[in-house]
Amino acid sequence: MRCLIVDDSRVIRAVARKILEARGYEVEEAEEAGDGLDACRSWQPDLVLLEWQLPDMSGIEFVELLPRHCEGKMPKVVFCSSEGSYASIEAAVQAGAAEYIMKPFDSDVFDSKLKMAGLQ
Amino acid sequence: MKREEFDFFSGLAKQRAGYVFAPDQVYVIESRLARVAQRNQCRDPGQLVDLVRRAPDGDVARDVVDALIAKDTYFFRHAEMFRRLRETILPRIQIQRTEQRKLRVWSAACATGQEAYSVAMILDQMAIELAGWSIEIVATDLNRKLVERAAKGLYNRFEVQRGLPVRMLLKFFGEAADEQWQLAERIRSMVTFREANLLQPATDLGAFDVILCRNVLGSFDAEGQAATLDRLAGTLNDGGILILGDGENIAGLTERFLPFEGLDGIYMRPAAAQRVSTPQAPGAAAPGASQASA
Numbered sequence: 001m002r003c004l005i006v007d008d009s010r011v012i013r014a015v016a017r018k019i020l021e022a023r024g025y026e027v028e029e030a031e032e033a034g035d036g037l038d039a040c041r042s043w044q045p046d047l048v049l050l051e052w053q054l055p056d057m058s059g060i061e062f063v064e065l066l067p068r069h070c071e072g073k074m075p076k077v078v079f080c081s082s083e084g085s086y087a088s089i090e091a092a093v094q095a096g097a098a099e100y101i102m103k104p105f106d107s108d109v110f111d112s113k114l115k116m117a118g119l120q
Numbered sequence: 121m122k123r124e125e126f127d128f129f130s131g132l133a134k135q136r137a138g139y140v141f142a143p144d145q146v147y148v149i150e151s152r153l154a155r156v157a158q159r160n161q162c163r164d165p166g167q168l169v170d171l172v173r174r175a176p177d178g179d180v181a182r183d184v185v186d187a188l189i190a191k192d193t194y195f196f197r198h199a200e201m202f203r204r205l206r207e208t209i210l211p212r213i214q215i216q217r218t219e220q221r222k223l224r225v226w227s228a229a230c231a232t233g234q235e236a237y238s239v240a241m242i243l244d245q246m247a248i249e250l251a252g253w254s255i256e257i258v259a260t261d262l263n264r265k266l267v268e269r270a271a272k273g274l275y276n277r278f279e280v281q282r283g284l285p286v287r288m289l290l291k292f293f294g295e296a297a298d299e300q301w302q303l304a305e306r307i308r309s310m311v312t313f314r315e316a317n318l319l320q321p322a323t324d325l326g327a328f329d330v331i332l333c334r335n336v337l338g339s340f341d342a343e344g345q346a347a348t349l350d351r352l353a354g355t356l357n358d359g360g361i362l363i364l365g366d367g368e369n370i371a372g373l374t375e376r377f378l379p380f381e382g383l384d385g386i387y388m389r390p391a392a393a394q395r396v397s398t399p400q401a402p403g404a405a406a407p408g409a410s411q412a413s414a
Contacts, residue, residue, distance in 0.1 A: 084277060086295045093286055100286045102277045109281040112194070116285045 001119065002026045004045040006036035006062065007080070008055050012103070016049055016080065019110050023120065033057045033065075041069045047119050050097075052081035052088060063095040076117055080105070121150050125165040129153065132172065132181070133188040137262055138319045138344040141188075152187045156180070186263045189339075193231040194282035196238045198334070198366045204383060205330075206242050209361050213329045214249065216359045222254045226328045226355070228318060229336040230259035233270025233311070234279070237303055239332070240310040241292055258325055260316035271313040273303035318348050327357050334365035334385075342373065349374040358391040 003025045005013050010031075017027045028043055030036035033054040040048065048066075052059045063077055076098040081088075084102035092100050098117040101109060114120040126146050133139040141149060153168060160180055162168040172181045196202050210223075217223060223243075227236035236259035243255055261267050280289055280301045289301065296302040316322060318336065331352050337345045352362055353376035362377055364370070364385040370377055377387035 084299065086290070089286060090290055093290060097286075102281060104277075105281065106278065108194075109278060112282045116283075 001047065002028070002043065002045040003047040003049060004028050004030060004036060004039050004043065004075070005049045006030045006033060006054065006059075007049070007051040008032065009051070012051070012080070016110075019107055020049075023111075023114075031055070033059075033062045036062065037065055037069045040066060040075060041071070044070070044073050045075045047114075047117075048075045048077045049080050049101075050077055052079060052083035052092070060091055060095050063092075063097065076119060078113060078117055078119075121146050121165045125169055128169050128172075129165075129184065129188065132185060134341075136185045136319075137189055137317070138341075138348070139189055139339045140341045140344070149188065152190070153184060156183050156187045159183070182264075186265065189263065193234050194279065195234045195284040195288075197235065197283055199283070201334075201363060201366070201385070202238060202242060204386065205239070205363070206246075208381065208383075209330060209363075209386070210242070210246065213359075213361065217329060217357075221252055223250070223256075223330075224326065224328045225255075225257045226322075226325065226331045227257065227259040227311075228331060228333040228352070230261045230270060230313070231263070231266055232275075232279070233259055233266075233273070233313065234275075234283070235259075235332055235334070236270070236311045236313075237273065237307060238283075239330075240307045241288060243310065244292070244307060255310060257311045258314065258328070259311050260314045260318075260322075260325070262315070262317050264315045267313045267315050271308070271311075273308040274300045275302075276300055318351070319344070322351055322355050325355060328355055328360060329357050330361045330363065331356060332363045334363060334368070337364065337368055346373045350376065353377065353389055356389040358389065360389045362387045362389065 003020050005016050005027060007013050008031050013029045020027050028039055030039050033056050050059045050062060054062065059079055067074065077096060078099045078101060079092045079097050080101040080103065082103040089100045099113045101113050111120065126149060129149050130141040133141060157165065157168050160168065160171055172184055175181060213223060225239055227239065230236050236257050240257055243250065259270065274296055277299055280293060292304050292307055293301040294304065333352060337348060340348060349370055353374065356362060361380060366385065368385050370387060376389065378390050380386040380388040
């Protein structure tokens, strides 16, 4: 399984990478949405772990642009953000997110969310 | 921790809650009591022993027992069991109780209530099928503080993210203060929380169609397990279903239940006419080693 982490926080990328690699995922990282969308086209991940607000666009915009960058194989999107309002989570789900992780999280939460998204 | 201190605390857990600690679980008791000791300014376990001895029925003794009993639980723990509950068990009970149109569920050793509320959410999703039915979920725990907390239906970010799909969070919860989430009133009102000890008869709770007693029997010795199963059988209606934790079984402990459709850890109390002595398969009586509540 391949996971692309799209998050402008180096710390979060490092923590998520550690958890995902321990579960057998191949991991790539992108700091900005544009790079993330390019990686979706070239690397074709199974999962995109996505921050709510990125430097160049919002996570919702990223999800909306995703079909244009994926030929046939759409990755599942799991938001992972400190933005944890009802409205934000609802917007993410309506945009097509499979799951939503509110920061801070621990490995139990991470495992649970990946399982519920059908990724474990 | 000295051996006599371990003996004191493990004896207290056994006497008050039926919990049994193995001799090599000194570290478990030490870690579970660390915060209680700190709160009561005890510099060593011996001072905590003295406080409990001075007031065996006091708040400190209660805090010690509460701390000794693990409380780990989460929504839809062992999701496969909840799928069976929804697809197999509840439809069967629905047929059995179609005349009475009454369904009662008991979540025993409910801790912070996630199991009881998981059942409530499933029943809410069956609202059309169960229109006109009287539905009651009773959830009990020995720990009064947990019962009071559970009744509020308030959970933090970590708790609402373990086992609970995001769509169910949106459907059944609303935001509350301090980054907490609260279950909708219609779900909370389906569950009645009560303080109760599994070591004591549960006759005042009434009769149930489904009992969930998961991940608690493994903390009892064989005698405690058998006695508890006997009490649970006494509160189940004919044809009622007992659900134990993943890996738990009743082999060698009681003959008051029959296996239910070959599902692991799920048993049925037979109707009076079916109650015959059924030989149990020999095997390990002790359920799983977990001491966590469901």
